[in-house]
Amino acid sequence: MxxxxxxxxxxxxxxxxxxxxxxxxxxxxINSLVTCAETYDNQTVTVEGEAIGEVLDRGDYAxxxxxxxxxxxxxxxxxxxxxxxxNFGDYKHIGDTLKITGVFSRNCTExxxxxxxxxxxxxxxxxxxxxxxxxxxxxxxxxxxxxxxALIIVYIYFKVLKRLKP
Amino acid sequence: xxxxxxxxxxxxxxxxxTGYIIFGIAVLMGIPLITSLLMAEWNPALDFVISMxxxxxxxxxxxxxxxxxxxxxxxxxxxxxxxxxxxxxIMLMFLCSIPYLxxxxxxxxxxxxxxxxxxxxTTGLVLTQNLDHLSTGLNMWRxxxxxxxxxxxVVLALSFLGKHIGGAYKIYCGEGKDIKLVPxxxxxxxxxxxxxxxxxxxxxxALWICGMVIGLSPLSAFLHGLYIFESAWSTGGFAPxxxxxxxxxxxxxxxxxxxxxxxxxxNFGLHYAIWQGKKKEMIKNVEVQSFFITSFLLSALAVLKLxxxxxxxxxxxxFRRIVYNVLSAHTTTGFGNVYAAQFANExxxxxxxxxxxxxxxxxxxxxxxxxFKGLRVSIVFKGIISDVKKILSPERSIRVxxxxxxxxxxxxxxxxxxxxxxxxxxxxxxAITTLLGTFYGYPLAESAFEAASVTGNVGLSIGVTGxxxxxxxxxxYILAMYLGRLEFLSVFALFGFVIGGIKKHA
Numbered sequence: 001m002x003x004x005x006x007x008x009x010x011x012x013x014x015x016x017x018x019x020x021x022x023x024x025x026x027x028x029x030i031n032s033l034v035t036c037a038e039t040y041d042n043q044t045v046t047v048e049g050e051a052i053g054e055v056l057d058r059g060d061y062a063x064x065x066x067x068x069x070x071x072x073x074x075x076x077x078x079x080x081x082x083x084x085x086x087n088f089g090d091y092k093h094i095g096d097t098l099k100i101t102g103v104f105s106r107n108c109t110e111x112x113x114x115x116x117x118x119x120x121x122x123x124x125x126x127x128x129x130x131x132x133x134x135x136x137x138x139x140x141x142x143x144x145x146x147x148x149x150a151l152i153i154v155y156i157y158f159k160v161l162k163r164l165k166p
Numbered sequence: 167x168x169x170x171x172x173x174x175x176x177x178x179x180x181x182x183x184t185g186y187i188i189f190g191i192a193v194l195m196g197i198p199l200i201t202s203l204l205m206a207e208w209n210p211a212l213d214f215v216i217s218m219x220x221x222x223x224x225x226x227x228x229x230x231x232x233x234x235x236x237x238x239x240x241x242x243x244x245x246x247x248x249x250x251x252x253x254x255x256i257m258l259m260f261l262c263s264i265p266y267l268x269x270x271x272x273x274x275x276x277x278x279x280x281x282x283x284x285x286x287x288t289t290g291l292v293l294t295q296n297l298d299h300l301s302t303g304l305n306m307w308r309x310x311x312x313x314x315x316x317x318x319x320v321v322l323a324l325s326f327l328g329k330h331i332g333g334a335y336k337i338y339c340g341e342g343k344d345i346k347l348v349p350x351x352x353x354x355x356x357x358x359x360x361x362x363x364x365x366x367x368x369x370x371x372a373l374w375i376c377g378m379v380i381g382l383s384p385l386s387a388f389l390h391g392l393y394i395f396e397s398a399w400s401t402g403g404f405a406p407x408x409x410x411x412x413x414x415x416x417x418x419x420x421x422x423x424x425x426x427x428x429x430x431x432x433n434f435g436l437h438y439a440i441w442q443g444k445k446k447e448m449i450k451n452v453e454v455q456s457f458f459i460t461s462f463l464l465s466a467l468a469v470l471k472l473x474x475x476x477x478x479x480x481x482x483x484x485f486r487r488i489v490y491n492v493l494s495a496h497t498t499t500g501f502g503n504v505y506a507a508q509f510a511n512e513x514x515x516x517x518x519x520x521x522x523x524x525x526x527x528x529x530x531x532x533x534x535x536x537x538f539k540g541l542r543v544s545i546v547f548k549g550i551i552s553d554v555k556k557i558l559s560p561e562r563s564i565r566v567x568x569x570x571x572x573x574x575x576x577x578x579x580x581x582x583x584x585x586x587x588x589x590x591x592x593x594x595x596x597a598i599t600t601l602l603g604t605f606y607g608y609p610l611a612e613s614a615f616e617a618a619s620v621t622g623n624v625g626l627s628i629g630v631t632g633x634x635x636x637x638x639x640x641x642x643y644i645l646a647m648y649l650g651r652l653e654f655l656s657v658f659a660l661f662g663f664v665i666g667g668i669k670k671h672a
Contacts, residue, residue: 035507052298053407056381056415063381063415065407067298071505072408074415091207091301106508112417113483115505139212139268146219157226164237 027099031070034115037106045104047073047117048125051095055082066098075100076111077119087128097126176663179246180253182235185228187254187319188261192221197310198265202303210269210303217264224261248659251320252652256660258319259283259644262311269304271295273633276640283644285311286319287651288534290403290500290625291643293633297408302389305406309393315651316400316430316534317362322355361437362399369395369426373419380416394419398426400534403500403625411490411503417482420490423501431457431497431529433541435572452548452569453530456540457496460527465492468513468520477512491626496524498536500625509628510612518611521626525618526596536623536650538592541571542585549582591654596621599646606636620646 027048033040049068056063062082064075067089075098089095102119105111195218202211262285263278272278277293284291285308294300294308314322370391377387390406397404407413411420429437436454439447448454468488478484487504494501509518528537552567559565567577575581596617603613608630616630620643631643649657 031507034505035511037505037508037511050298053413054381054383054386058381065409065413067408072298072413074409074412089298091299106512107478107483107487109480109483111415112485113478113480113487114412114415115508116415133207133209135208135212139209139216143212143215143219146216146223150219150222153223153226157230160230160233161236164233 029070030066030068030073033073033104034071037104037115040104041106043104044101044120045117046099046101048097048099049073050089050128051085051087051098052089054088055079055085057082064098066100074114074116075102075119075122076116077122081119081122084122084124087130089128092131092133094128094131096124096128099123099125176246178232178234180232180250181228182232183246183250184254184257185225185230185232187225187250188221188257189225189229190322191258191262191314191319192218192225194310194314195221195265195307198303198307201306202301205302207301207303210265210301213265213268214303214307216268217261220264221261224257245659245663248656249663252656252660254319255283255286255648255652259286262286262307265304265307266294269301271297271300271304276637277633280640280644281308282311283647284625285402285404286315287623287647288312288316288400288402288498288536288625289620289623289647289651290397291619291627291631292404293631293640295633297406300406305389305393308404309396309402309406312402312404313362313366313396313400316402317358322359357438358434361434361441365399365426365429366395369399373422376416376418376422377414380414380419390414394423395426398423398499398501399430401427401430401497401499401529401536401623402534403494403502405501411501412505417486420486420503423499424490424493427494427497427499427501431499431533431535433530433532433572435532436530439572447572450570452544452571453540456544456547457530460524460540460543461493461496464496464520464524465489468492468517471516471520472513475514492520492524495521495624495626496527496529498525498528498622498624500619502626506627506629509615509626515611518615518628522614522618525622525624525626526592528622528624536621538589538622542589545569545577545582545585546589548577549579549586552577588653592621592650595646595649599642602639602642603630606639616643617646621650623647623650 027046028040030047030049033045033047047066047068049066049072052065052067052072057079060079061076062079064077064082064085065072066075077100085096085098087093087096099122100117100119101121102117104117106115108114108116108118195214199211199214199218202208202214259279259282262282263272263275266272266278266281267275271294272281273293273295280291280293283289284293290312300308370388373391373395374388377391378384382390393404393406396402403410405411405413411423414420433451433453436447436451465488469484472478472488473484478487490501490503493499509521513521526537527543528539529535531539531541548567548569552565555565555567568574569577596614599617599621600610600613603617604610608616612628612630615626615628618624619626619628630639
């Protein structure tokens, strides 16, 4: 029994020495990626950002632009992947947050020197939503008062103009 | 009542015409207001009602104060023309920034004013935050500002002036435009707008179709087409998204913008001459020759260096990333399809210097472009050649040097001196702005790049311009854009007037 325990402990210790922990995929912000473009060129990177605008469909593939608050970049992905994105950021929407892993290029030869990421995998980490654009009551009051004042001035201007006419 | 019976005629004239221009721009705020209503963007719609009302009130009050100008038909002197143009731009900078401030997309009034001045002067640098979530109404306004600024706000107002246009040519010149396409300045202003509006329709249509082909939805393709055309034609450089031209990932879209911004950077006189069938003008014009020579040389130098250093490895990427940006800089457009950090980290000192030269030379005189202007560069160049020839010729020989710009002109010392003087003013402004950048700790190359961009009304950035930049640097950039656009004289006249006081001029 003791021998078996020793063997087990030795094996465990030995395997622990050989064990190399799998490196957790670290998300890089887009601005760092662009600033250190030479370092990351042709490397597999992971970025996370909001899908913005809309899908730019190009046959079997499509462009999706993402913005992580530091900067924005184009992601080249398959149309089927792009179709899973439901919300794109604009004035009325917060877009889906995408976690993209893919190969970064600072001078993509396939796309005329574009700085882009060719997507290998995509995950929607947070769903987007429609922004509730409530009308500001203070703005409405200010607008009404100023509009009335402007109309009064217009009236006075034309009245004065009429009086000045020879 | 005669002119002499009116007290402070200067005040009446300045107040009336400045108010008139403000009122005209206030009316134009109706376009983004209608856009907001159509897109059901209620808060932006209210922002425009507020801005429009404030502008109408101020504009009409100023017109009322200066009403004697209309009734007594007071004549505008040269100095008033320059002052009206300069003052209108300052007042409109504040008034037009109201929608930016109310939208919550700018961090301060200064940032709002910066973006408006950037639009008016067709520079294209941006301090507005979160561009990707901007309302359609505010985007319409941003691009309208740059389109109006390109043609000139004074030009726009003059084209709608009725019979009360005493001395209108002097106000028109105050905005940095001095070409008379037809003897009447009102009709010249109308022709400038006619040319621009015809191009606006055709250009928007072309970009709309291209936008749909590259994957934009029909409505989005139309709006993007309109915005990008307005920016390209007015050599502005604004775009509706953070990535500027990189948003589209399209060679075709980029090529179309090149066509539009090169056309926009050409003299309105040249457009008019070609419209009248004088097609040879395109080849004979000294400004066109100068533009194509400097564009070719600067592009070739940048391509040579950047392809050698291994940054761009094939012909397509060299054209799309180098030639595109050099042309964008040279026409003072400011559309960019590389990141600011790439200029700083990959283009190197040589690439940056090429861009600085391109930005400072700029486009054509009396166009939507900024910079020294090709005409002045060629006049000074020809002047130097002429002086060298004079030295080498026998003393008794008389040489008449000519240059072709719309018509054959004799190159005299006065013309050379006037051109050289404006170039010196630009260089001094560029040097001061660079100096301030280095004072705040930015590297020399980056400070020079950004200074050339604001002085030449370009809009490309190497990363200095940002919301976090020092306030004084932002103020200097606003001043540089303003001086560069109005070509110094109007602003100097306004300063002189303010310092001298209204009474003295009355």
